[in-house]
Amino acid sequence: MVVDVSQLSSSNQDYVKALFKLGEWNDAPITTKLLSQQVGVSLSSASDAVRRLEKKGLVKHAPYGAITLSELGREYALQMVRRHRLIETFLVTSLNYRWDQVHDEAEQLEHSVSDFMIDQIDASLGYPTRDPHGDPIPSADGQYPDLNALDAEKGQKLVSLAEMTAGEVGIVERIHDADPDMLKHFAQHGLVVGADIAVGESQAFAESTQIILGKNSVSLGAAALRAVLVRV
Structure with missing residues (x-):
């Protein structure tokens, strides 16, 4: 429906x-x-x-x-999530917004655009399945992928960086989009959707964990670690 x-x-x-x-x-x-x-x-x-x-x-x-x-x-929620994530994707892809600039814009625009405009945006973007932060975009008929089931079929799972331990590796799949300053910080260090990461040592005195991204690394606190979902 x-x-x-x-x-x-x-x-x-x-x-x-x-x-x-x-x-x-x-x-x-x-x-x-x-x-x-x-x-x-x-x-x-x-x-x-x-x-x-x-x-x-x-x-x-x-x-x-x-x-x-x-x-x-849930049906209403899926349509609102669809609007929000398609608008974010459009702003990044077509209007050159940064991924840390789109959340608040989408919060405003999602209430005023028509279903027709959303469908046109969807078509113009080639029917994307993920937004710039890696979040799934519900389809026009309200279908939403069960990511855990899809991962289980492949012998994989999604976990937050906070759940990983030193030496574990994975690919960044989703990043929480609510904090633009955090997103900007992530991007500066290459911590983006699709990035290969490895977990370094925790630094108890600084309450942070080192995340290794190729030749770069960044130390993240608990809130930042919880904001990143990784496929392992």
Whole structure:
């Protein structure tokens, strides 16, 4: 089923997309507090939004329990994620934006463009399957690849740099796009999607780990390590 996201307010569009993205990057139950941090609103505002979404049948939320998207909510979320990631890809590919400049632009544009424009962008780019940060782009009919299942078939898996130990190697697959300064720092050191990496020694005194990229290396702290997914 393909839903019409214009039926939702911009605020509700943001919330369903935020819930989907939290589920992509976090295996822990999604709480109202976590949602409020993701969207950047107060806890009370997030609580009100969850009640509103539940009445619309977009989320499921038991008192004091985890928040999950309903099947309908997931359909809306996939369309918003599709918009966001195609716009990011278009800005980098066609308008020469850097990958650290596109997130906030896409956050604004995704609410105002039409489905027709999104489909035209998709076609003009040759139907890309990944955005500049390596995130999968849902198809027009709402299909989203199960990356873990695809990797399992190949005997591979996706892990964050934080889960890897010294001597392990892999290929950078996805990078969290929320912090533009972090993205800029990564790019300066060649830590981009598709890069071959090796994990060096942890430096306990500096609370960082050395990541080796060919002849270059960069020391990353815990937050940066969690922001990078690697195929091993």
